[in-house]
Amino acid sequence: MIITDQIVEKHGLSKEEFKNIKKLLKRDPNLLELGVFSAMWNEHCSYKSSRLHLKNLPTKGKQVIQGPGENAGVIDIGDDDAIVFKIESHNHPSYIEPYQGAATGVGGILRDVFTMGARPIALLNSIHFGSPKHSKTKSLLNGVVSGIGGYGNCIGIPTVAGETKFNETYNENILVNAMAVGHAKKDKIFYSKAKGLNKSVVYVGSKTGRDGIHGASMASAEFDENSESKKPTVQVGDPFTEKLLMEACLELMKDNSIISIQDMGAAGLTSSSVEMASKGGLGIELELDKVPCREENMSPYEMMLSESQERMLIILEDGKEQNAKKIFDKWDLDFVVIGKTTNTNNLTLKYENQIVGEIPVEALASKAPIYDRKWIKKKTKKSSFNFKKLKKIKIEDALIKILSSPNHSSKNWITDQYDQSVMCDTVLKSGSDAAIIRIHNKDKAIAVSVDSSANYCKSHPITGGKQIVCENWRNLITVGAKPLAITNCLNFGNPENQEIMGEFAECLQGIKEACEFLNYPVVSGNVSFYNGTNKKNIYPTPVIGGVGLIKKLSKPLSHHFKKDKSSLILIGKTFGHLDQSCFLKENYSINEGLPPEVNLLNEKNNGESLLKLINKNLILSSHDISNGGLITALSEMSISSGIGAKILKPKKLTNLIEYFFGEDQARYIVEVEDNSIGKVEKILKENNIFFENIGFTQNEFLEIEGELKISTKDLFKINNEWYNNY
Amino acid sequence: MKSSVIVFPGSNCDRDIAVALEKMQFKNQMVWHKETKLPKSDLIVVPGGFSYGDYLRSGAIAGKSLIIDEVIKAAKSGCLILGICNGFQILTETGLLKGTLLRNKNLKFINKDVFIKVINNETRFSKKYKKDQILKINIAHNEGNFFTDHNHLNELKDKNLIAFKYSDEKGNVSENSNPNGSLENIAGIYNANKNILGMMPHPERMVDEIISNKDGINLFSSLLN
Amino acid sequence: MKFSVTVTLKKDVLDPQGKVVQNTLINMGMSDLKSIRQGKHFEIDVSENDQTVAEKKIDEMCRKLLVNLIIEDYKINKI
Amino acid sequence: MKFSVTVTLKKDVLDPQGKVVQNTLINMGMSDLKSIRQGKHFEIDVSENDQTVAEKKIDEMCRKLLVNLIIEDYKINKI
Numbered sequence A: 001m002i003i004t005d006q007i008v009e010k011h012g013l014s015k016e017e018f019k020n021i022k023k024l025l026k027r028d029p030n031l032l033e034l035g036v037f038s039a040m041w042n043e044h045c046s047y048k049s050s051r052l053h054l055k056n057l058p059t060k061g062k063q064v065i066q067g068p069g070e071n072a073g074v075i076d077i078g079d080d081d082a083i084v085f086k087i088e089s090h091n092h093p094s095y096i097e098p099y100q101g102a103a104t105g106v107g108g109i110l111r112d113v114f115t116m117g118a119r120p121i122a123l124l125n126s127i128h129f130g131s132p133k134h135s136k137t138k139s140l141l142n143g144v145v146s147g148i149g150g151y152g153n154c155i156g157i158p159t160v161a162g163e164t165k166f167n168e169t170y171n172e173n174i175l176v177n178a179m180a181v182g183h184a185k186k187d188k189i190f191y192s193k194a195k196g197l198n199k200s201v202v203y204v205g206s207k208t209g210r211d212g213i214h215g216a217s218m219a220s221a222e223f224d225e226n227s228e229s230k231k232p233t234v235q236v237g238d239p240f241t242e243k244l245l246m247e248a249c250l251e252l253m254k255d256n257s258i259i260s261i262q263d264m265g266a267a268g269l270t271s272s273s274v275e276m277a278s279k280g281g282l283g284i285e286l287e288l289d290k291v292p293c294r295e296e297n298m299s300p301y302e303m304m305l306s307e308s309q310e311r312m313l314i315i316l317e318d319g320k321e322q323n324a325k326k327i328f329d330k331w332d333l334d335f336v337v338i339g340k341t342t343n344t345n346n347l348t349l350k351y352e353n354q355i356v357g358e359i360p361v362e363a364l365a366s367k368a369p370i371y372d373r374k375w376i377k378k379k380t381k382k383s384s385f386n387f388k389k390l391k392k393i394k395i396e397d398a399l400i401k402i403l404s405s406p407n408h409s410s411k412n413w414i415t416d417q418y419d420q421s422v423m424c425d426t427v428l429k430s431g432s433d434a435a436i437i438r439i440h441n442k443d444k445a446i447a448v449s450v451d452s453s454a455n456y457c458k459s460h461p462i463t464g465g466k467q468i469v470c471e472n473w474r475n476l477i478t479v480g481a482k483p484l485a486i487t488n489c490l491n492f493g494n495p496e497n498q499e500i501m502g503e504f505a506e507c508l509q510g511i512k513e514a515c516e517f518l519n520y521p522v523v524s525g526n527v528s529f530y531n532g533t534n535k536k537n538i539y540p541t542p543v544i545g546g547v548g549l550i551k552k553l554s555k556p557l558s559h560h561f562k563k564d565k566s567s568l569i570l571i572g573k574t575f576g577h578l579d580q581s582c583f584l585k586e587n588y589s590i591n592e593g594l595p596p597e598v599n600l601l602n603e604k605n606n607g608e609s610l611l612k613l614i615n616k617n618l619i620l621s622s623h624d625i626s627n628g629g630l631i632t633a634l635s636e637m638s639i640s641s642g643i644g645a646k647i648l649k650p651k652k653l654t655n656l657i658e659y660f661f662g663e664d665q666a667r668y669i670v671e672v673e674d675n676s677i678g679k680v681e682k683i684l685k686e687n688n689i690f691f692e693n694i695g696f697t698q699n700e701f702l703e704i705e706g707e708l709k710i711s712t713k714d715l716f717k718i719n720n721e722w723y724n725n726y
Numbered sequence B: 001m002k003s004s005v006i007v008f009p010g011s012n013c014d015r016d017i018a019v020a021l022e023k024m025q026f027k028n029q030m031v032w033h034k035e036t037k038l039p040k041s042d043l044i045v046v047p048g049g050f051s052y053g054d055y056l057r058s059g060a061i062a063g064k065s066l067i068i069d070e071v072i073k074a075a076k077s078g079c080l081i082l083g084i085c086n087g088f089q090i091l092t093e094t095g096l097l098k099g100t101l102l103r104n105k106n107l108k109f110i111n112k113d114v115f116i117k118v119i120n121n122e123t124r125f126s127k128k129y130k131k132d133q134i135l136k137i138n139i140a141h142n143e144g145n146f147f148t149d150h151n152h153l154n155e156l157k158d159k160n161l162i163a164f165k166y167s168d169e170k171g172n173v174s175e176n177s178n179p180n181g182s183l184e185n186i187a188g189i190y191n192a193n194k195n196i197l198g199m200m201p202h203p204e205r206m207v208d209e210i211i212s213n214k215d216g217i218n219l220f221s222s223l224l225n
Numbered sequence C, D: 001m002k003f004s005v006t007v008t009l010k011k012d013v014l015d016p017q018g019k020v021v022q023n024t025l026i027n028m029g030m031s032d033l034k035s036i037r038q039g040k041h042f043e044i045d046v047s048e049n050d051q052t053v054a055e056k057k058i059d060e061m062c063r064k065l066l067v068n069l070i071i072e073d074y075k076i077n078k079i
């Protein structure tokens, strides 16, 4: 078969790239080889547009056992325990088929975590939909939520936290990011690097079918009118088989049989075998006749590019095959030795006793293209409206508008569809700033949260990048955890567009600065470009997933008010920043100006000081202040507990709207028992923290002196209606 | 007291129940579904969680596994059997309990803490509870909508075989406190001999103060003596 | 030899799924819809050439596994 | 007018349910079983007397709600 320009283009490769392939091979590739190149060289696998920027992220720290580059990141949480975690996008498949797209997204990220020897203990997700008014939004929301639940519930791992947002920018391109967190023994982590010659390469898990062929290239192309025709590439998830695969792998990992293990994710057999070989500096030879196939007459091309789910590749120590096979037999899973490691440094593909493809591993891996894409700095714009001239609005009306909006309504409709309690270690479920998961059989726990702020990132990418890291950090602090490390999922538009690439570069700059300052390294992540349709790109939406440690677990700290008549302290300074606020967006549809400034020094100082107070058991409840400002945060504390609060008017003469709805950063509300107030104030002063005593809790009513009085029951109702009526 | 927990491919609350049993001082053993012999046990638990992915009908395929014949034999000889959630579904599929569990009324998976009311507190499973005691307990299922025919329903009532009903916090049993559409809010039932209990709520999730509450403990302590 | 098996809920068994589907369709404007019931469908291929024998085997599969006879009815068709 | 609708997974799409059912039946001793795939079945009654019009309506229900066209095929039959 002659490889025409058209075939090359269909594989998503540029003319330049094809030339390069011929140079590396010193000949023309055949179709199979071209397919393999296209799978490895697309954006999704090669990170060709992002790699140069990702290199700048801080990835080291005392707490880091394994940074980016493996299936997932690994951090140290003391004793012999390690936490393994990563986040990944499944945006395009979820738009085409929301249930299966979201479900297989969860399945994929779980494999990344248990491949490394960790038992998954928590799932999180960040899901972004178009405007609720858009015709597709409702069914996408339904499908995605039931897909996430369908997979996680069935496999039996609690889905404990996430975020759900609506914004027109996702009308034609939703985001579905899934994060998995696992627990492993520090000295029992498994890596993908191959070692040793003539070792058995073993295929385990489900059979290979024709599903998802070219899924990875799809994830690297923009949507257009023809996307519908790409539909058959959608995969169907099988959480039951994944559960078996997980148990079988964890069982095999108990002894020393495994040299290296790698899940078959995007680009299936191709990327898993190439990755293992390339990391080990070895060659790998596969006999494709042996690949367990679901359909008849599958070609080598289809086998190499299939993205069938629930499969793994393992390299075994000599003589361990029989014992390993027994384990997989027990779990009714395929187990076939399909190849071996070689010293040729080639990926050698055999079929019917002939070599049907042979490619130097390095041509697929380290020699894959890297682009220093052009980018331009964001031209930021100050807001043009005059706040004083806006139509006056009552605090109560504005608050109701916010609390009843899709973005701020309670997510119970969603989280009730997820099993949050299975495994019996969920200490704090979703609904708070972060979820808390106990380490099984121990009295310590981790806290987890995912966060993003697309509006902030759009208007000022550097500040936005910093802000999401800080917000995520705060969310862990408020539940009493020491933040340790993050994973990130970078959802952006078309990187060939200089403005988009600029958003990417600058958001990363912000993330980097914040992570460095807070000693909050990045240990894993994922990049998803080409989110958009026909030149209409989504807002830059980096998503941060953070993990923190609670060394000694007692009753969990949450943002639920605990009792009436305790004092409320506002930590951090309030300036009343309203640009880009949800007050303006929900009440005036104004989406202008710059996000609130992020002062890393204050973030760190305020957060660490609060953590001190929490560790001294001086805090009854705490909540960070983010979207919607002080009054929204107070409402959330009331709604979740049924306890109200009486807030005094600020002493200095300030505009009340700015004071109560401003989104200034580095702020928290804490509830303090009356007899602890002296101690708390002393510690805050010692640490040079700005704070205000803003009032106290009371029964039933949330109240601002002379301005607002609303019962917690009403607040609850307002906050819980939207999803049920949608 | 000796207990056995049956493990099917895809069971996922097997560890949870084992932890609860051990915490309550049961001598527990896990039994793989391909076994053909049961260890000597006073209590057999069929745990919750998606055996065989809940494919076909929840519980249907597990109901055909090798070990089930042994469970049936043990049940007939009076051994105590507890089926939780998927375990309840499996017990109905094997015929050890009558009735069946349909899709939830709202067609969605439901995970929540709900209130249930102890209807019969005079069995080996419930004697440590008070009659009409209200428990707050977690449910997590897709098919928990209990359904049965008239005759069986009458039998359940006449012979006092209803174990628990969904209620509100104050004990009112009504449509409003029915999370999944179950017939007469039924959350758990006994067989005629009262040595088999099937229930949708998860008592094993309610034995640890830090995680939830301790409303499930009395079920296990009832069994102990 | 190939057969199709249709499994439906018995008349007096409540069909929550069918009911929700029906309401949804009516809300979508399909006002002519009188009723809809949902069931399962299997396509089964057996290596048996005698139709009577084959049908017997399918029937056994239905009774032993595919159908919950307490709440479901079934029909077998050669295809 | 009554119709039946049969919804099946497209040929190359994985059928996890069918797979498990197939293994179970074989383990139960039904060794003649070559393959089994699972689908959905609907019985729909519409108050419309013109068959062509009625079928069109059913078709619309299928495409709008009952069938996931990305992974499923469907067939409509008058009954």
Ligand SMILES: Nc1ncnc2c1ncn2[C@@H]1O[C@H](COP(=O)(O)OP(=O)(O)O)[C@@H](O)[C@H]1O
Binding pocket: A125, A126, A127, A159, A160, A161, A162, A163, A164, A411, A414, A415, A429, A430, A431, A432, A433, A434, A450, A451, A475, A626, A627
């Ligand atoms: N898709 C989801 N899955 C699970 N939990 C969710 C989801 N969406 C929102 N939540 C939960 O709802 C709560 C509120 O979310 P959010 O407003 O984003 O919190 P925050 O502002 O503190 O980050 C959190 O506890 C979050 O975990």
Ligand SMILES: [Mg+2]
Binding pocket: A432, A433, A475, A624, A626
């Ligand atoms: Mg928060």
